[in-house]
Amino acid sequence: MATPDATPELSLVGSQEQEQEKEQDQEQEKEREQDEDQDEESIISLLLSDTEPKGKSHRAPKRVLAFVRVKPTAHFAQDMIRLGSDNKSIEIYIQKSPRGGAVNNSQTDWSFKLDGLLHNASQEMVYETVAKGLVSRALQGYNGTIMCYGQTGAGKTYTMTGTASEYRNRGIIPRAIQQIFKSAAEFLNIMVAVRISYLEIYNEALFDLLAPALGRGCKDNQLSVMDGPQGVYVKGLSIHPGETNRVISEHGLNKNSSRSHCIFTMYIESEGQVRVEASYINKSLSFLEQLVIALADPRREHIPFRQSKLTHVLKDSLGGKCNTVLVTNIYGEAEHVEETLSSLRFATRMNWVTAEPVPNGPFYQEASVKVLEEEIQLLKQELIMQGNLTSHSLMSYNPLTTAQRAEIKSQVQKYLRGVIEEIDEEEVESRLWSKYGLRYMIESGSSSTFDLHVEEEQEHMEGSRSPPPETGQDESSQSKTPSKDLEEEEEEKEEGGDQDSDEEPTIPSSEDSQDLRPPVSKQEAFELFKKESGREIHRIFRDNKRILIDRKKRSHSVAQQINSLKQQMEGIKEALEAHKQKRRQEGEYMDEKGQVIIDEEEFSLILKLKELKEEHRAGFTELQDLKAEIQYCQQLMDKCRKRLISEFEIWYNENVHLPKAVKKALEPGGNIRPGMIPLKRVMCLDEDVQDKFERVQETALPDCPGSVKPSTGPWRPSGKSTGNPDWSRLRGRRKPCPSCPSRSLDPSIPEGMPPQEVPPARIHHRFIKINSRKSEPHNLWAGREL
Ligand SMILES: Nc1ncnc2c1ncn2[C@@H]1O[C@H](COP(=O)(O)OP(=O)(O)OP(=O)(O)O)[C@@H](O)[C@H]1O
Structure with missing residues (x-):
């Protein structure tokens, strides 16, 4: 069980055989002490928030965030495992071995400081703490990786996928999918596609868990890890539209899972471009440890990524452009304490690995690009329409080339000399008119x-x-x-x-x-037509167009408003969470009805959040209405345009081509x-x-x-x-x-x-x-x- 009253103590008592490692750890610990206080909170809040901190480059190196999740047990080894009340530190105490004799200086106490401890934590809390921020960042265009590491049976699969029996016990993967789709739905202007792949690495062989015919044991499997210009990828791995449940249940939870590593990847694409790859790795790792030691050591030049399939696949996830979060699953029982110690060491090293996340391109920018693209499309359509009206369907709006100029000149001269009866090119004709x-x-x-x-x-x-x-x-x-x-x-x-x-x-x-x-010219005639016979239909066309543009502008500003509200809400939620944490640490007070008493600041934050939520909801509804209006106006405009053109054609033929007597x-x-x-x-x-x-x-x-x-x-x-x-x-x-x-x-x-x-x-x-x-x-x- 947890020991909430245990005093957090950052100490490191070492054994001889671990001296070298200890020195390195102490050195790092000193550096960490200096940076940590300023750095840590901002790093976590940056990762967990949607917004970029002002004045800070998003390219600043960021550490891999390391969390520890303790598997619930009725036999928690309180005397051996002490959890700090700051919810970040953990101490392991192992009694001296009697075999060590009188001079027994083997290390007996270890203290680790990480980004958070998850003890008796619900699946929801784990997701909120570990994954939510990373997924939000993924939606802003940053690749992200969440890894679970730990002893067999310590709860990696439970953390990643959860249990199928109870909805509230769903794990990180289903919750991440839910968050992505929910967020995507808020950006109505953007088509978001989510695709998935599921790779298993077993005995250095790769298996596509979503290709039913090519599961483990199938000889046809031809997967290989490749280094491409876009980063590492698995050649031959199938990528599927986001429907996962059936296949995961068939392949994901196989009996031999403890010896395998599984990587579930979500590719978030908006309008055709791959934005994000959020990977989840759920198995214990061994080569990874060496890799992590190398990555955590700034003096190391060679990083042994290629020594195993797993480390090769993870090349971009560790120390690359990716936000990475590690969850180390540990047992709380005494019998596993050695393994727990080793897992915590790994977690600490991972915590020292840095990366420089670079966005692929945020959705919010994407939204404004989308609006501009629509505008360009609209203008192009108008140009085409004008081209059709002037019978210049192939008209180029670029300046004439020298060859074209020469051709026009020659045609005009021939025409003026009477060598040719007609000037063939319609474009030549129109340029001729305007030139002379x-x-x-x-x-x-x-x-x-x-x-x-x-x-x-x-x-x-x-x-x-x-x-x-x-x-x-x-x-x-x-x-x-x-x-x-x-x-x-x-x-x-x-x-x-x-x-x-x-x-x-x-x-x-x-x-x-x-x-x-x-x-x-037909163009001039059209201008005239718009003012005369086609005046009414042209007026309607213009009105519709005006409304359409107006609604598009409005929808753009509402979308921006929604985004800003969302950011504000996230900020308040974080502040509230901090209040809650503080309250819990300092001890909560209850009123006579058993309700927790909160301070004024927290209360006003709650009110503000409520207000923002209402605004957000109203904005969202307005955006949906605007979307419907835009669609409707677009249809009306298309109809008007067609009618305008067809009526003009009739008018043009009647007024321009037909002589008066024929008309009569x-x-x-x-x-x-x-x-x-x-x-x-x-x-x-x-x-x-x-x-x-x-x-x-x-x-x-x-x-x-x-x-x-x-x-x-x-x-x-x-x-x-x-x-x-x-x-x-x-x-x-x-x-x-x-x-x-x-x-x-x-x-x-x-x-x-x-x-x-x-x-x-x-x-x-x-x-x-x-x-x-x-x-x-x-x-x-x-x-x-x-
Ligand atoms: N936090 C938890 N709360 C409730 N049950 C848990 C928790 N963690 C793990 N379990 C349960 O413990 C068992 C083993 O967990 P799980 O399969 O997730 O371990 P694992 O680390 O994936 O193991 P392996 O490496 O062998 O695949 C499962 O029945 C799971 O439901």
């Missing part, structure tokens, strides 16, 4: 605002290279925000209907070839039913036809100031005309001029119709298309004549 500031003209009879917007867009993009609009709009109307502008336009439309007018500034003069307009024919009551003319057959004026038409128009309207001459310029595709225009009819198609009301260019409008009744029409628009698809020579009038 070319504008477009649209065969549109109904959308006056369309042109106006295009003009505004161009101005916006090119820094007001065009002359200001002469539509009578005052300056204030030009400086309106797009949304306000759109609202007012809408109102204007409602009040005055379609205000297509001849005064619009988009009408180019024939002298000014700069104003010649190539066809509208497609209107309800028109003579062409939708679908009769494939939209892909882009209607464009054949160049020859158009040239002739321009000439006819010029001669037909020589002296009418209100008439506008079609533009001429360098954009003359030299396609062969196959059309057969009816010139007599063409002569009749002129733009209605306010001063010449009897003349109309619309074939559907009889001559002499008053101007106010003439539907809006433009003859100065010409359709020039440069793209990789060949469009059939086809003209508006031929279409109408069908």
Whole structure:
């Protein structure tokens, strides 16, 4: 049984044969005395806490933590084993051997100081003391190893796996798995995968305990310990998704376990990257002792890791980048005292082994990286969408290479010399437009605002290279925000209907070839569409997007808040634990109801912890709600995006590709039913036809100031005309001029119709298309004549 009143005494009485060892131990003991007081508490608290101490490098060497667990017994050798009331020291007293004679100076007393004694400790307490901090650190990215060492039957398996019969007696492994999954569940943004392996080393042979067909005794077993760039690993060892119970019960508790060493490893991965390997070793070791002696001696250069499979496998766990905790299981009975002494010596040496744990990358950082990655993904999707809209699915957003520049230059030159009819590359086309500031003209009879917007867009993009609009709009109307502008336009439309007018500034003069307009690019058309027909759906899309971004930001900050609360809670729990320990050591007072009396500080800590827990719970619920909202908004956004694109495609084809007359024919009551003319057959004026038409128009309207001459310029595709225009009819198609009301260019409008009744029409628009698809020579009038 425990001897709580035993005085802790740090003394070392040695025997001759152990003199050398004793000197070394004394030297170390002195050093330890100096460092210990400052160091010990901080090391333990660092290991047991989630947080890094401020101002301290996490690369500072850390000792292996050594705990001793005493197996409960009714025959505790009180006279031989004395447990210190500090719960850290243990003394062994062995009576002098009578064989030693009168001069018997063999050592009889040994005193050991470790990081903690676990006597009559529940499984829960063992886990809290030994493993919880290490697992928390594993979740922050540090590899960790928990080892159990001790005499056969001393309780290693019980400590590691516990008993299957009683839930509360589950051991470190199931509790660690539970803690990992619980913590992972709190980081909803991160997918955490836990995989396991279970290795047995028996007579220097390796066995995969999770490969049913390859258990011990199977000749096919081909496992070997390897040194890899990522550290030591066992080649051929199977790694499984985290369902362990069945297999462990089959293999883990075999009868010969006392002669074997078992290493259970958990690999914690977040989003594909192996983060942590938390290993558990549960068997007594012999080569390990030599290794530990070597590791504990700073003067030793060679560390004999490779002398056994076990020590080789443990290379990264001892003295490496790993947090290591040792539990030494001992018996409390007198008959085992020699073995107990040897186990405690091992524990003390292990306690001197240092390591420099380095994180693989903490989850908390991972969470923020995840948010940024999602943002990048979102932006990429938008870029792809834009690319699709501009038919630039293969568009590269990188600067052009020299070869690409040369290709563009050569194509442009060929095109300008008339060597080629079309510039193949769509990207070349778009760059051409932007380089030469070319504008477009649209065969549109109904959308006056369309042109106006295009003009505004161009101005916006090119820094007001065009002359200001002469539509009578005052300056204030030009400086309106797009949304306000759109609202007012809408109102204007409602009040005055379609205000297509001849005064619009988009009408180019024939002298000014700069104003010649190539066809509208899809990108520009899309911008326009978003402000007009697609305005509502675009608004919804934007609203959803705004909500989505807002929720993502919020969820990120809530996640951070939760993490910080968690850290605070851990801090308070530690403080409470310290209070509890102190209380127990100093003796507890009870009130009349038998309840322990606590001091004010402890009470306020309890209240604070309660408060934090509530906040944590609320934060967690909010995070889950936000997650659901984010998912929902994302779906809505996707739907809106699809709808926006599909409606735009229809709008674009109708407004840009279809000439006015075809559109008119497609209107309800028109003579062409939708679908009769494939939209892909882009209607464009054949160049020859158009040239002739321009000439006819010029001669037909020589002296009418209100008439506008079609533009001429360098954009003359030299396609062969196959059309057969009816010139007599063409002569009749002129733009209605306010001063010449009897003349109309619309074939559907009889001559002499008053101007106010003439539907809006433009003859100065010409359709020039440069793209990789060949469009059939086809003209508006031929279409109408069908
Ligand atoms: N702290 C404890 N409380 C209750 N029972 C214990 C405790 N420690 C060990 N035992 C019991 O003692 C027996 C032996 O323990 P265990 O199998 O864990 O020893 P071991 O060190 O793993 O032995 P071996 O090296 O031979 O495998 C088991 O029945 C176990 O349940």
